[in-house]
Amino acid sequence: MRIAQRRAGVAVAAAALAAVGLTACSSSSSGSTAAGSGGSGGASGQAAIAAALQKKSAITVWAWAPQVKDIVAAFEKKYPNVTVNLVNAGTATTEYTKLQNAVKAGSGAPDVAQIEYYALPQFALSGALANLQDYGLSSLKGDYSDAVWGSVDINNQLVGLPQDTGPMALFYNKKVFDKYQLKVPATWADYVADAQKLHTANPSAYLTNDVGDPGFVTSMIWDAGGKPFSVSGTTNVTMNLQDDGSKKFADTWNQLIKGGLLSPISSWSNQWYTGLGNGTIASLITGAWMPGNLESGVPTGSGDWRVAPMPTWTAGAAAATAENGGSSDTVLKQSKNPLVAAGFLQFMNDGPGATIFANEGGFPSQNSILSSASFQNAAPAYFGGQQINQVLSAAANSVLPGWSYLPFQVYANSIFPDSVGQAYAKKSDLNAALKTWQDSSAQYGTQQGFTVSSKRRHTDHAAAPACRCHIRHLGVWPTV
CATH class of the missing domain: 3.40.190.10 (Periplasmic binding protein-like II)
Structure with missing residues (x-):
């Protein structure tokens, strides 16, 4: 929904x-x-x-x-x-x-x-x-x-x-794609290339909008195969927003953020509806509940829009997606x-x-x-x-299993603008912002009585691969 x-x-x-x-x-x-x-x-x-x-x-x-x-x-x-x-x-x-x-x-x-x-x-x-x-x-x-x-x-x-x-799919404006000779992207690398091609041809147009949304970011990490959150029992939580899926998403999205290829318009705003109607926002990566919203909110787009499967992270990979909503x-x-x-x-x-x-x-x-x-x-x-x-039903059957949310996800989402949201605004590195979001969320979880283990990649430290990395804020030494 x-x-x-x-x-x-x-x-x-x-x-x-x-x-x-x-x-x-x-x-x-x-x-x-x-x-x-x-x-x-x-x-x-x-x-x-x-x-x-x-x-x-x-x-x-x-x-x-x-x-x-x-x-x-x-x-x-x-x-x-x-x-x-x-x-x-x-x-x-x-x-x-x-x-x-x-x-x-x-x-x-x-x-x-x-x-x-x-x-x-x-x-x-x-x-x-x-x-x-x-x-x-x-x-x-x-x-x-x-x-x-x-x-x-x-x-x-x-x-x-x-x-x-809300199994995710790619909603795109076929009229815009045809006008600028864009191919429906098969991979996320293709998607980035389409974004660059469209914005170069028309600086007022963007392939999509994104100003930083926690639900979208976690869904995209899920789609990339990430499992950054896990819960054991009722109080033991592990966080790793630098796992392979998180890195895969962040490294790809950094190209769009740093390249100024994302429309800086918030979803569900009047400007957003206008952009979807006049073609200056040419696609949406979102949940399968979207069709009714397009029909009611963007009546001028009737006949122009189509739906495609989510791009894959590797060429030729099997279809996979995540839930969004x-x-x-x-x-x-x-x-x-x-x-x-x-x-x-x-x-x-x-x-x-x-x-x-x-x-x-x-x-x-x-x-x-x-x-x-x-x-x-x-x-x-x-x-x-x-x-x-x-x-959309094929997408529903392709959702990757095993995803978990935090038991304090509502709070974590509420502080998302202070870290990851700032990376969007300043066109800075998403990986660093995800680490900051992780630290702040983990600190809150610990304060609320959860036992939180927060993992990091060794490339974040000067230590050798065999080290045990001290986790800032938490005072724990998980094996990584």
């Missing part, structure tokens, strides 16, 4: 974020069962959910996706004894701050909350979310790709169900009606609600919808009749 592409540099309330660290060491043990959950077995869990949905009850759902309103209506029609109070508590950090405050207070949380994948570990590892294995929902694993399921399976607990996803839906441990809440999640994301979501413009996460003929064969006029979902 579009919300995941917005800049995440909004400061989060200090008290709310502090609660993350304070609760990190007291997470509930794996496999705990909420009251009345009906046990961990799939059959008993499903039977308990079915019985609960027939009783008079009410749940509160915090969600911002516009499709949820119609999903709620369909759910209440099927289960007339259940009342769903739908609340838009804000998007991104606005909702997360309220949610974290409720978790810290021990009351005031909804039964169900929509949470983006990047923020999910913050609430999962602090023990705020119910383990949906206790309600038999782990049986739904086969309905999703491994990468998508991995986003909601955290520390061996199923903490949510996937709602929408997307949300899950979770059941809070504070819920007084966890069975009903779990039933609503299943209806919304693995039942009729998933179809409603896709029909109303959301990019689905369910394999059955992604592979359906109606989805695959859609040929929107906006994209010149191209069957774009064939490209």
